[in-house]
Amino acid sequence: MTSILDTIDSPEQLRALTVPQMEQLAGEIRKEIIEKVSVRGGHIAPNLGVVELTMALHRVFNTPNDLLVWDIGHQAYVHKLLTGRRERFHTIRQFGGLSGYLRRDESPYDTFGASHASTSISAALGMAAARDLKGEETKVVAIIGDGALTGGMALEAINNAGSMKKNLIIVLNDNDKSISDNVGALHQYLSQVRKVQTTPSYQRLRDMAKGSIERFPVLGDKAREAAGRAETSFKQFVMHSKSGAIFEELGIKFFGPFDGHDIPGMLDVFENVKHIEGPVMVQVVTKKGKGWEVAESDSTKWHGPGAYDYKTGIIKKNAGDPPTYTEVFANTLVEIAEKDPSVVGITAAMAEGTGLKKMHQRFPERYFDVGIAEQHAVTFAAGMATLGIKPVIAIYSTFMQRAFDQVMHDVCVQDLHVVFAMDRAGIVGEDGQTQHGVFDTAFMRILPHMKVMAPKDEEELRHMLYTAVYLDGPVALRYPRGKALGIEMSDELHMLKVGKAELLSPATLEEAERTDCAILAYGSTVAQAEIAAKELVQEGIKATIVNARWAKPLDEELFLHLAKTTRRIITIEDHVLAGGFGSAVLELFEQHGLLRDIETRLIALPDKYVEHGAPTILKELYGLSSAHLKEVVREMLGTQQHTLA
Ligand SMILES: Cc1ncc(C[n+]2csc(CCOP(=O)(O)OP(=O)(O)O)c2C)c(N)n1
Ligand SMILES: CC(=O)[C@@H](O)[C@H](O)COP(=O)(O)O
Ligand SMILES: [Mg+2]
Numbered sequence: 001m002t003s004i005l006d007t008i009d010s011p012e013q014l015r016a017l018t019v020p021q022m023e024q025l026a027g028e029i030r031k032e033i034i035e036k037v038s039v040r041g042g043h044i045a046p047n048l049g050v051v052e053l054t055m056a057l058h059r060v061f062n063t064p065n066d067l068l069v070w071d072i073g074h075q076a077y078v079h080k081l082l083t084g085r086r087e088r089f090h091t092i093r094q095f096g097g098l099s100g101y102l103r104r105d106e107s108p109y110d111t112f113g114a115s116h117a118s119t120s121i122s123a124a125l126g127m128a129a130a131r132d133l134k135g136e137e138t139k140v141v142a143i144i145g146d147g148a149l150t151g152g153m154a155l156e157a158i159n160n161a162g163s164m165k166k167n168l169i170i171v172l173n174d175n176d177k178s179i180s181d182n183v184g185a186l187h188q189y190l191s192q193v194r195k196v197q198t199t200p201s202y203q204r205l206r207d208m209a210k211g212s213i214e215r216f217p218v219l220g221d222k223a224r225e226a227a228g229r230a231e232t233s234f235k236q237f238v239m240h241s242k243s244g245a246i247f248e249e250l251g252i253k254f255f256g257p258f259d260g261h262d263i264p265g266m267l268d269v270f271e272n273v274k275h276i277e278g279p280v281m282v283q284v285v286t287k288k289g290k291g292w293e294v295a296e297s298d299s300t301k302w303h304g305p306g307a308y309d310y311k312t313g314i315i316k317k318n319a320g321d322p323p324t325y326t327e328v329f330a331n332t333l334v335e336i337a338e339k340d341p342s343v344v345g346i347t348a349a350m351a352e353g354t355g356l357k358k359m360h361q362r363f364p365e366r367y368f369d370v371g372i373a374e375q376h377a378v379t380f381a382a383g384m385a386t387l388g389i390k391p392v393i394a395i396y397s398t399f400m401q402r403a404f405d406q407v408m409h410d411v412c413v414q415d416l417h418v419v420f421a422m423d424r425a426g427i428v429g430e431d432g433q434t435q436h437g438v439f440d441t442a443f444m445r446i447l448p449h450m451k452v453m454a455p456k457d458e459e460e461l462r463h464m465l466y467t468a469v470y471l472d473g474p475v476a477l478r479y480p481r482g483k484a485l486g487i488e489m490s491d492e493l494h495m496l497k498v499g500k501a502e503l504l505s506p507a508t509l510e511e512a513e514r515t516d517c518a519i520l521a522y523g524s525t526v527a528q529a530e531i532a533a534k535e536l537v538q539e540g541i542k543a544t545i546v547n548a549r550w551a552k553p554l555d556e557e558l559f560l561h562l563a564k565t566t567r568r569i570i571t572i573e574d575h576v577l578a579g580g581f582g583s584a585v586l587e588l589f590e591q592h593g594l595l596r597d598i599e600t601r602l603i604a605l606p607d608k609y610v611e612h613g614a615p616t617i618l619k620e621l622y623g624l625s626s627a628h629l630k631e632v633v634r635e636m637l638g639t640q641q642h643t644l645a
Contacts, residue, residue, distance in 0.1 A: 003028060010084050011058035011109075022059070022263050026051045030291045033077050034310050036090045040430055041306035041315075042100055045289035045299040046075035046145075049175050049260075053143075053284055054078035056266035057171070060274060061139055067111045067127055071120035071144040071154075073101035074304070075173070076110075083109035093430040095613025100431060115434040116399065117372045118151025120144045121170055125157055128166035139274060141169045146190060147178030147349060150371030161279045162251030169273055170281040174257065175288040179303045180351045184371045189246060194257055194285060247281050256283030261290060300352060322486030325479040326423055328458040330355025332465050333392055333421075334362050336493070343469060344368065344384065346393040348377040354394035354423050374399050378406035378418070385416040390469055396424040397437025397478060404443055411474045412447040418475075419468040420444070425454065425478030426524055426574030427605075427619060432612025437478070438605050441522075442579025444476045445552040451475045451498065452552040454523030458484035460549070466493035480524045480574065482615070499553035504545040505533060509561070516637055517568035518544040519629065520559065522551060522581040525572040525603075531626040536633060543633060551581045554588055563589055563598050568636055570601045574624055577604035601632050 004021055005028040007013055017025065029051050037044055055078070057068055063083070070076045080098060081089060085107065091097025102110040112123045124142035131138050148154060149172065161168055174190055176182060244254025253276060258269050266284070273280050288303075289295030294313035295302035301315070308315040323331075337343040337359065344366040345359035351369055360367040370377045374395055381391035395403070400422055411418045425437040444452045453468075454477065455461040461479050468475040504526070506512055521529035526547045533543045544562060548555065548571075563569050569589075571582035582602030589595050605622050619625055623632075634640065 005029060005032060005081065005086065008082060008086065011063050011082055014055060014059055014082055017059075019264050019267075022052075022055055026055065026263070027291070029055075029078055029081055032081060032086075032089065034292055037077070037092065038308050038310040039090070040093050041304070041308065042093050042430075043074040043077070043304045044292075045295045045302040046175075047077040048292055048295055049286040049288045049290045049299075050075050050143075050173060051078050051261075051290070052263050052266060053171070053173060053260045053286060054082065056263060056270055057141065057143070058082050060267060060270035061141060064109045064111075066139040067124070067141065068109070069112050069120045069124040069127070069140065069142045070102055071114065071142065071148045072117050073110075073114045075145070076102050079109065080107075083107055093432075093612055095611070095617045097612075099433075099612055101434065103433075113434070115431065116402065117148040118144070118154040120148070121154050121157035121161060121168075124168055124170070125161050125164065125166060128168045129164070132166060139167070139169065141171060143171045143173055145178075146172065146174045146176065146187060147182050147372055150178070150182065150184050150186060150349070150373060152373055152375055158247070158250060158252065162247075165251065165278050167277060168279045170252070170279065172256070172281055172283045173260065173286055174283050175286045175299075177288050177299055178349045178372065179353065180300050180349070180357070180369075182371075183349070183369050186246075187371075190283070193244065193283070244281060244283065252279045252281050254281045254283070256281075257285045258282065260284035260286035303352075322484050323458065324355075324482055325458060325461060325484050326353070326355040326481075328461055328484055328489070329394070329421060329423065329465060329479065330358040332462045332493070333394075334358050336466060336469055337363055337366060340390070340469070341366075342388060343390045343392060346370065346377050346381050346391055348372055348374045348395055348399065350394070350396065350399075353396065354421070356394050374402040375406050378403040379410045381418045382406070382410040382414070382416050385411075385418050386414075390417060390419070392419040392421055392465075392469065394421040394423060396435075397422040397426075397440040398424065398428075398435045400437075400440055401443070407444070407450075407474070408447050412449045415449045415473045417472055419465075420474070420476040421465065421468075422476060422478040424481040426480045427610060427615050427622075427624070428481045429615040429618070430612050433609040436610050437481075438574070438576050438610065439579075440476070440478050441551045441573070441575050441581055442583075445584060446579065447474070449473045450552065451550070452478075453496075453550045454478045455549075456502075456521075456523065456526035456547045457487055459487055459489045460547075462489060463494055463496050464549075467496045467498075470495060471498065478523060485527065496549065499550050499555055501549050501555035501558050502547040503558070504530065504547050506542075506544065509558075512544040512562060513565035515542040515544040515566055517541075517570060517633060518546060518562040518566045519570045519572065519633070520546045520548050520562075520581075520585060522548045522571070522573040522575075524574050525624060528624065528626040528629055529572055532629040532633070535626070536630055539634075539639070541633060541637060541639065548581060551584055554584055556588055559585060559588060560592055560594070563594050567598045568600075569598060570603065570629070570632055570636065572603040572624070572629060574619075575604055576607065577602055578607060580604050599636055601636055603629060603632060 093100040101115040120142040288299035347356040349372040351357040
């Protein structure tokens, strides 16, 4: 059979296909995604679920003039394949390759960049308002998942859209799943709607209504007009059905649920709703992982797996790999919670990613998944803290950005004891620009009362978590994505001294005073600093290595002493330069009038959004490697590289 996918350069060709051809294309797209994504991993299940939906949207709407606004963008691989990116599809999520999300600079079909959830309706409403100001006719369509609909921004946008009355289509891609099971009252409401409307009587009525509209195949305006006139048309039926009453009452016409895998059905629905005035929501029911048994049967596992074997459906994992930082964090939290009933775990829809599912399994009553609602999660934690509960809120560093004001206004001003466990801190790799967690030290350390720390390894992470739980006031700890170092971990947990760094080498402060320079390393970069120091010894260069542990409060005594004695200080961190750990150290030196007398170098990420790619490539590129650290030391000392005989 000749490939149809091979002939698709743009939605233009898609628009010329028959329904059977589109059905064949759906199969080819699934095969392409399953095979190509296997190399680096990616968002498999979300994409397999939207194949028919994406084709129908590009078929009915005149993209790119009509605007499709995908929420998150993790489900936009099909959209990429249909919009001229087939040739480069095999590069997806790789350094220099296609992004795993939408980017306005990647294609004119990518109308709005994302990866954080719940932005699509706001952006689409803004586009609709701009369109009207400009007197244009463009259709604007937001496509949002049932998970993303639990986010505050989506609800704020619905509130706004319902009263603004702009022409706007919201497609609710309801697969009954966030990454894990979806949560919340809105989710329960939509599930109810789905259940009611899949009763046999509903199905019979629906088939009758659908039959009436099918007599008017989608051939053009005349057929549509005829369909519109049909008294028993599906459109009129769904308009008068009770589904989505909650949205109807907010001023948004609601249609659905429709089968999101039924191509002719989808074409009918979109052809109809496209002509409706005012805001419209269409509930489309899809199956996450559709068409690939392994992904259908466990869509959580296949939401965003790493590399896998597409022939066997087995996700690759090396036997004997050390645990991830996430696993160590989650196990330690459960360990602490075993002994302390006042400890609770809170997640914003990331039970798997943050490891908090372990809290769920062990202490379901002390585990809270609040949905994709980071702002609410933080203030919810603050409320708990007022009554003496010890909330540990585990949020990816990048998603913490959402809740900055809640951290400031609801937690820090009131000096409440909330622990912020910021997973995925630093460069995360293939998810790229919007997901690197490289701003957290800056935005946390500027807040009065906040304490901020980062462990050098998994053993230290355990004690940092314990310390954070038993300190007072707000405490944030950041730790990286992925595998830990594989070092042995102790059984006992202990408190770390607040604001005390660890002198790693040489063994004593007296020896450190006589070294050529001091490297103050923060968090995961301690490992690079240790490697660099060992190798520099071969060149006759002696460097003091400090594991800073705290970005706030700093170990002022030690840092000032090393500055005064070695007179050369280098900082290194997996974070942007502006406002980070190195900046904090400079502030300290400036306050003590030291900057004129010492030399400093700060190794950190530049003032740009770091692209996607393997972490090793990105760290090398941006100088977070031991090799670059050695170069900086040599440059500072004015020495050339040479090896001692
Ligand atoms: C603000 C924010 N918090 C958390 C996430 C992590 N996240 C990515 S996809 C996802 C689930 C989205 O569910 P849904 O919108 O229903 O899309 P589906 O994957 O089911 O198609 C979550 C929680 C995110 N992208 N943004
Ligand atoms: C869209 C999405 O799911 C992201 O939040 C991200 O892909 C998570 O990645 P990891 O959990 O693999 O770090
Ligand atoms: Mg979903």
